[in-house]
Amino acid sequence: MTTSKSTQATAHKRIVIKLGGSTLEGLNDAFFSNFKTLQEEGYEVIITHGGGPAINRELEKREIPTEKINGIRVTNEEAIEVVQSTLVGLVNPMLVHDLNRAGIHAIGLNGFDMNLLQCELLDYETYGYVGEIKKINTHIIDILTANQIVPVVSCIGASEEGQGLNINGDTVASEIALAVGAERLLLVTDVSGIRIGGEYQKQATPEQIHQWIEEGEITGGMIPKVEGAIRVLNAGIPKVEIVDDTLTGTTITSKELVK
């Protein structure tokens, strides 16, 4: 993937926070207060979100069955319409509303807005209308953050022909973190990080993660999170956190932190 140069990437402290669909329906006060603390610490915050449970509900209503391969939804022609309208039309405005109500100036975006997420098909035969991000135009993010407005990005990408494409929310979060030169990436989900043998891990390295995937300890929706995390670390972002909505969870770093 190539990225347009973000003019502010080096000058500003930026954090990308991805809200998993499972957390969206019950964000608590602690989350909003942590959020404001980050802003007070001088972070420009960029939010991305998923919406798996809402998509599942809307697909079920219409009796459209879908399956996931390693956390990626196989998205046929019928399903993409539902995914796009659910993320852009339902989930994104609800989240923007909640943020605005909490006093955070938020604005909703998707991959079409000022060519934010330019995509090609990942692998049509296997996944259908799933996008692979080829270019991110961070210009709109720069404009908003420069004006203390929080961009809230849903995980719908655009093909050159104007086809909406489904992208996993964790993948969008990782790629945006890279494109805007974020210092931190926070993946907020419904579990307190990576659980191995029944225990949540405080920290993890890419080597451990590869091993846990091989051993079948990391599966399903956790796979795009850790894969995105490793890509981000390899590109030089020092740490990625997979946390619950009290921001408790696993910190992933390239080398083991001192305990």
Ligand SMILES: Nc1ncnc2c1ncn2[C@@H]1O[C@H](COP(=O)(O)OP(=O)(O)O)[C@@H](O)[C@H]1O
């Ligand atoms: N080792 C693991 N540790 C924690 N969660 C895991 C692990 N392996 C698989 N998972 C699953 O990943 C889920 C989180 O991914 P997902 O459902 O896609 O969340 P989100 O909607 O927040 O992106 C957890 O609820 C859990 O079921």
Ligand SMILES: CC(=O)N[C@@H](CCC(=O)OP(=O)(O)O)C(=O)O
């Ligand atoms: C291609 C792909 O898998 N897209 C995801 C997009 C939503 C998402 O990622 O939602 P969570 O963050 O809640 O998991 C999907 O259709 O479920």
